[in-house]
Amino acid sequence: MKTYKIHLIRHGLTTANLEGKYVGNRTDLPLCDEGEKELLELRKTVDYPDIERLYTSPMLRCRQTADIIYPDTEYTVIDEFAEYDFGDFEGKTAAELENEPAFKEWTSGRIAAPPGGESTENFIKRLALGLHDTVEDMMKNGVYNAAVIMHGGAMMMLLSSSAVPRRAAVEWQSENGRGYSVLITPSLYHSSGIIEVYDII
Numbered sequence: 027m028k029t030y031k032i033h034l035i036r037h038g039l040t041t042a043n044l045e046g047k048y049v050g051n052r053t054d055l056p057l058c059d060e061g062e063k064e065l066l067e068l069r070k071t072v073d074y075p076d077i078e079r080l081y082t083s084p085m086l087r088c089r090q091t092a093d094i095i096y097p098d099t100e101y102t103v104i105d106e107f108a109e110y111d112f113g114d115f116e117g118k119t120a121a122e123l124e125n126e127p128a129f130k131e132w133t134s135g136r137i138a139a140p141p142g143g144e145s146t147e148n149f150i151k152r153l154a155l156g157l158h159d160t161v162e163d164m165m166k167n168g169v170y171n172a173a174v175i176m177h178g179g180a181m182m183m184l185l186s187s188s189a190v191p192r193r194a195a196v197e198w199q200s201e202n203g204r205g206y207s208v209l210i211t212p213s214l215y216h217s218s219g220i221i222e223v224y225d226i227i
Contacts, residue, residue: 030164030210033075033173033227034181037083037091038065039202045119050143050179051108052116057090061202065094068203072227075173075207081160082175083107091203092175101175102163106156109177113143146183153184154219161210181205189223 039061042049049055057065080101082088085108092101115123115132123129131137139145164172176184178200186195189208200206207225214220 028170028212030161030169030212031075031171031207032160032164032210032221033077033205033207034184035074035091035095035173035175035205035227036178036181036200036202037085037087037175038062038094040087042117043202046121047117047119048112048115048123050110050112050116051085052111054086056086061087062090062094065091065203069095072203074227075171077171077173079164079167079169079172080175081107081163081172083109083177083180085109085177088175088177095175095203096173104156104160104174106152106159107174107176107180110149110179110183111144113140115140115143149180150183150187153180154188157184157188157221161215165212178202185223188219189221191223 038057040049040055041058042055044058074095077096077099080092080096080099081104082092082101084103084105115129128137128141132140138147160174164170181200182195182198185198185206186193205227206223207227209222209224
C-alpha cells in the first residue's frame, strides 16, 4: 500500500516569540532579523527533507520561512493552517493578562475560547480540514513527500488530536525551524483520521 510523508515545520522566530506575546491569526507579523538569520544557519546544519510539494499557512511568517528553507520550491497556501485566533488576548503577554478573570478561566480550561476568539474545538476542526485538503491534493497529484510550514500552536494541536503516539499538546512543542515528520497510510487516515509521527526534524 502506498503511503504519504508530510514534514510539519514551524516558522522562524518573530518579535512576538521573543517578547512572549500571544500572536495568532489577527497579526500578520514578519520574521524578525534574528529569525531570518537563524533559519539560514539551520539550512546549513539541518537535513531538511527533500520534497515534491510545499504547503504553507497563509501568514507572512510562514511564507517567509518557506522561501528560506525551500527557496527553489513554489508553495501552495492552505488557509486552514493559519494560527489560532486569540481574540482579546492578541498581542498581550501572560504577565499582562494574569489579573484578567477570563484569562484565568481560559488557561484553566473552564472556558473554551478567549473573549472574541476561537474555541479549541473549532481550531482543531479547522486544522483537520487543512490536513484533509493537503492529503487529498497529494493523492490527486501523485505527490508522496511534502512539507507544511505552519505555526507552533497549530502543530501542537493537530498532532495532539490526530497523531500516534498519543501525547498532550504541550509534548508536541517544537523550536522555530524544526518539527516532525508524519506518515499517512490512506486506509488508516480515511477510517480514523490518524497520522503517525516517525521522525523529528
